[in-house]
Amino acid sequence: MVGSEHAKAALDALDGCALACGIAKAQRVLVRHLKVGKPTLSVVQYAGGRLEEVRDEAIPAIEGPEPVKAVTVQRPTIGCPSPDFGQADVRATEVLTAFLSAEQAEDWRRFNRFIMQGADTGRRYLISSRKSPSYGTFHRSLYDLDAKQPLCTHDWSVPAAEEALALRVIVGTPGWETRIREATEALA
Numbered sequence: 001m002v003g004s005e006h007a008k009a010a011l012d013a014l015d016g017c018a019l020a021c022g023i024a025k026a027q028r029v030l031v032r033h034l035k036v037g038k039p040t041l042s043v044v045q046y047a048g049g050r051l052e053e054v055r056d057e058a059i060p061a062i063e064g065p066e067p068v069k070a071v072t073v074q075r076p077t078i079g080c081p082s083p084d085f086g087q088a089d090v091r092a093t094e095v096l097t098a099f100l101s102a103e104q105a106e107d108w109r110r111f112n113r114f115i116m117q118g119a120d121t122g123r124r125y126l127i128s129s130r131k132s133p134s135y136g137t138f139h140r141s142l143y144d145l146d147a148k149q150p151l152c153t154h155d156w157s158v159p160a161a162e163e164a165l166a167l168r169v170i171v172g173t174p175g176w177e178t179r180i181r182e183a184t185e186a187l188a
Helices: 005-014 023-034 087-098 102-111 133-138 160-172 176-187
Strands: 040-045 051-054 069-074 113-117 124-128 142-144 149-151
Touching (some): 040 160, 087 102, 149 176
16 A cells, blocks of 8 residues: 555556665665555565575675565565455566566466465465465465465555465565464464
8 A cells, every 4th residue: 555645646657667776775766655564575586586584674686697576575464364455566576577487477468367486485385376276175375385384474555466476476585485384383
């Protein structure tokens, strides 16, 4: 959600534009307006799909020929309770698919779900949209296919694609897969 109408207008003006400033400066400015007072996770993605967490506004060295992407997502709520989104869902889907492999993006387009390998354990996770028929089967947006168990985590305050992006980033970032597993296991 956009923190103010001014921020929304600024973002609309930037749609499709390249920023002249670096990722670190853009991240500091945009997150203040887009994720006001909410816990976030920031990562950069290198060619090949490797994610690296950005901590304390310190962007990892991004030198060399590797193209990179960067994103800051709101961390999902641990636990369980549905808004309607429209255009925000379209934009969230565009950002999500930029962080997926071609196969994952096709699965998302066709089925509103994709499989992601955990960065820490190598386990396979099914990340489903709450709009997907598989959500009814697996009962959660994040399902451990190897252990055959759902993980109780969600964020229904954002579009389904943004929630899926947050889960993809968390599961794929070293250290964060373990954190989400420990937090959800503590609820059991």
